Amino acid sequence: MTSTAYERAQRIGQNAVRTAILDQAITLLTREGHAALTVRRIATEAGCSTKVIYTLFGGKDGLAEALWREGFARFRRALEDVRPGPGPTAHLLALTAAYRAYALAEPYYYRIMFEKVIPEFSPSADDGREARKAFHLLKSACEAAVAAGELAGDPREIADQLWMAMHGAVSLELSGFFERDHADALFPALCAAILRSFTAPPGAAG
Template sequence: MASSAYELAQRLGDEAVRTSVLDAASRLLAVEGPAALALRRIAAEVGCSTTVLYRMFAGKAGLVEALYVEAFERFRRRLAAVPKRDDPLAYLTDLGRAYRANALDERNYYRLMFGEPVPGFRPSDDALVQAAATFAILEDALAGCAAAGLLVDGDPRHFAASLWAAIHGVVSLELAGHLPDDADEIFDATLIAMGIGLFRK
């Protein structure tokens, strides 16, 4: 029998309930598609009443927006947790590997970030600002490389976008099952290839 919103929040805490709801929704979306994002279905998966979902997200549109924001926030936290290093190039490489690790560990959320899993969904301006905060970490890392004299001439922001695109491409191929078993080596080769083009000899 489903718990009431009050009972569930008392037992787990609002943040834990919110995480459980978002994880269940992201999983259903990945496995069954957008039709599975019925609030009653998600509430049943988590073991609560739909009151919980309406209280936290104000409906389906709010839930989808929360999924998008959560995806980028988890991604941002993963990148922000990478320790800074004296060698800016080594730090940038660590960020690239953290990008891939997050994509592999959070596959359902990763697809939410860069695809259109829910037809018609458009993130709000606030959600787009939060998403951009993730990209700022990579921009700052490239700016550090530029300050150290490691980059070829050009705008570090453009280099950051190019590096993001390259990493996103190889990770997306891996998630889709299009890379052979030695995906680790292919990913490292991508980082090396980008380094050849972006960094001074």
């Protein structure tokens, strides 16, 4: 007899149950759109009672918030997993590659994070603070590159320009405007061009 996603997760623990329900919600959103995101429908797909969802998330609004936060948590982990490169700028470029890789691996989470995929959901100020933790990693890498004399300028400005460029490029790719092979070449070239515009003059370190 085939077990449900809920039953399989239940054998592991509550965190696994929570993740399984979020994954089922993502599957529904991807397949049918936000109108399908009801507590009853998600419970049916996950193979659990509606009470489980109300207990874990408080209802549909709490589930939407959990999806948003989960997207940013996964995004942050993807950036944290990037190993330091041979220098600060190399590490920064590796972070930009991880940004795109995450968006392509988790396209619907990415859309929940940055688009109004669930129209009735608006992140709270606390949600926003949690989300910005991921971008602190990008800003910190920019600060390291400036401190090492590899880049010059305001680290926040460098990080913001990179973020804007990456988001635009990734959004176009996810929308089908660029084929994967073409984007494989364009994306790193775009990020490298932005960083070159902030290249520090010789002897600028310290």
